[in-house]
Amino acid sequence: MSGLLVARLTLRPTAQAMPWSPVVAVAATGLLAAWAAGSLSARTTVLPIVVAGTLAAAATATLRDPADELLRPLPTSVPARRLLRAALVALVVVPVTLGVARLTPGPGAGAATIALGLTGLAVASWLPERRVLVASAVPVCWVMVGLALQDRLGALGDATAWWWTHPWQVTVAAVLALGTAVTTGRSR
Amino acid sequence: MTQLHIAARSVELSALTKRFGRTTAVDGIDLALDGGVVGLLGPNGAGKTTLLRMLATVLAPDAGSLRLLGLDPARPDERLELRRRLGYLPQAPALYGSFTALELVDYVAVLKEHTDRDRRAQECTRVLDLVGLGDRRNSRIRALSGGMRQRVALAAALLGSPDLLVLDEPATGLDPEQRLELRSLLADTATRGTVVLSTHNTAEVAALCQRVVVVTAGSVRFEGTPAELRGLAEGRVWESPIADPRATRSWMTADGAFRNLGDLPAGVAPSPATLDDGYFLAVRSGR
Numbered sequence: 001m002s003g004l005l006v007a008r009l010t011l012r013p014t015a016q017a018m019p020w021s022p023v024v025a026v027a028a029t030g031l032l033a034a035w036a037a038g039s040l041s042a043r044t045t046v047l048p049i050v051v052a053g054t055l056a057a058a059a060t061a062t063l064r065d066p067a068d069e070l071l072r073p074l075p076t077s078v079p080a081r082r083l084l085r086a087a088l089v090a091l092v093v094v095p096v097t098l099g100v101a102r103l104t105p106g107p108g109a110g111a112a113t114i115a116l117g118l119t120g121l122a123v124a125s126w127l128p129e130r131r132v133l134v135a136s137a138v139p140v141c142w143v144m145v146g147l148a149l150q151d152r153l154g155a156l157g158d159a160t161a162w163w164w165t166h167p168w169q170v171t172v173a174a175v176l177a178l179g180t181a182v183t184t185g186r187s188r
Numbered sequence: 189m190t191q192l193h194i195a196a197r198s199v200e201l202s203a204l205t206k207r208f209g210r211t212t213a214v215d216g217i218d219l220a221l222d223g224g225v226v227g228l229l230g231p232n233g234a235g236k237t238t239l240l241r242m243l244a245t246v247l248a249p250d251a252g253s254l255r256l257l258g259l260d261p262a263r264p265d266e267r268l269e270l271r272r273r274l275g276y277l278p279q280a281p282a283l284y285g286s287f288t289a290l291e292l293v294d295y296v297a298v299l300k301e302h303t304d305r306d307r308r309a310q311e312c313t314r315v316l317d318l319v320g321l322g323d324r325r326n327s328r329i330r331a332l333s334g335g336m337r338q339r340v341a342l343a344a345a346l347l348g349s350p351d352l353l354v355l356d357e358p359a360t361g362l363d364p365e366q367r368l369e370l371r372s373l374l375a376d377t378a379t380r381g382t383v384v385l386s387t388h389n390t391a392e393v394a395a396l397c398q399r400v401v402v403v404t405a406g407s408v409r410f411e412g413t414p415a416e417l418r419g420l421a422e423g424r425v426w427e428s429p430i431a432d433p434r435a436t437r438s439w440m441t442a443d444g445a446f447r448n449l450g451d452l453p454a455g456v457a458p459s460p461a462t463l464d465d466g467y468f469l470a471v472r473s474g475r
Contacts, residue, residue, distance in 0.1 A: 013295040017284045066282040073244045073276045076299040
């Protein structure tokens with residue numbers, strides 16, 4: 001109960017403390033590009049994928065908390081603070097993903113966005129605070145590798161595109177990695 | 189009740205060790221502290237910050253044991269209880285520039301589970317007044333000077349009158365008047381709990397600390413009172429017009445004479461020792 005009350009009381013300051021610019025810029029550009037593609041009836045698979053990767057990366061970057069060292073030895077844990085940030089950024093990511101899927105002719109990338117975003121979050125939970133921005137690069141890097149190698153190296157090449165071909169399995173793996181990090185105290 | 193009171197003031201470290209890759213930052217430290225203001229002295233890279241971060245539950249040790257206020261921070265339930273009774277000021281803390289001083293302290297107060305709005309408002313006002321920022325509470329942090337930002341972070345550390353206050357170079361960026369105010373504030377805080385601070389300033393230690401711990405290369409070289417640290421150098425300091433080659437260390441003073449430290453040569457009159465002299469000897473004892 002106390003945790004929920006703390007979460008409610010910290011909603012506004014957490015939102016105020018988060019670096020929104022990258023997410024807003026990617027979201028706005030993604031929506032604009034999707035609208036343009038839809039207007040031109042240009043069927044594209046790449047655009048939702050690029051939006052998914054960059055949006056997941058920008059969302060992961062919002063976990064970066066410059067005041068972490070000051071806040072870390074407080075009763076409200078790092079995972080709790082990050083969870084609130086992730087929930088807040090999801091309020092932007094989910095509608096944007098749905099919007100891009102609706103505006104773009106062709107398959108959407110909603111599940112891939114969730115898989116990539118949670119992968120970024122899971123990697124961040126295993127890294128020290130100062131390396132969170134490294135974790136934010138993971139979704140984009142994985143997308144690039146997947147686009148380059150899928151269908152080229154057999155099973156290994158296919159694995160590089162799991163975020164696209166098996167997004168829910170990736171999501172489950174990311175949630176497990178996240179849970180393990182929290183329970184083993186990596187993000188204490 | 190008496191037992192609880194004693195436990196609430198204790199810091200107990202046993203063979204505490206922390207490594208970063210191949211570097212051993214804290215190397216098997218044993219230490220027991222019980223109340224008052226304790227100063228950590230040591231050169232840059234001695235392991236002071238790593239030690240303080242472990243005391244603040246920010247870092248987990250790689251080996252050894254740590255009990256703070258009678259609690260084991262390795263156990264999640266005890267760590268949570270400990271964090272409710274702990275205040276921590278990191279070295280050069282980064283803050284949110286877009287927050288006002290009051291917003292930041294209020295945010296920290298909520299994260300410290302001060303959920304009652306009225307009591308929280310009173311507590312935030314109290315700590316901001318304590319650090320002399322009552323009249324700047326509504327100023328944006330980005331508009332404050334470095335010293336004022338340091339005091340905002342100190343105010344956050346003081347929330348809830350912690351039983352254990354861990355401060356990493358708290359006087360950094362403060363002017364002389366603010367330093368005096370800080371000394372008074374910490375001396376008052378120490379009457380109710382334990383304050384552990386790191387500093388490079390021996391004058392700060394002499395004025396404020398009941399105990400001093402000298403750390404070098406991750407190990408404790410000295411632990412005792414400031415007078416005992418100064419006592420290390422009694423009879424081992426002398427002055428001369430040029431640097432004495434028999435000294436283990438010599439340096440020029442403001443009046444142009446040389447101050448020498450080491451085994452007093454025969455026939456030479458010793459000079460009164462200072463805390464700096466004792467510190468130099470303690471540091472060199474490990475080399």
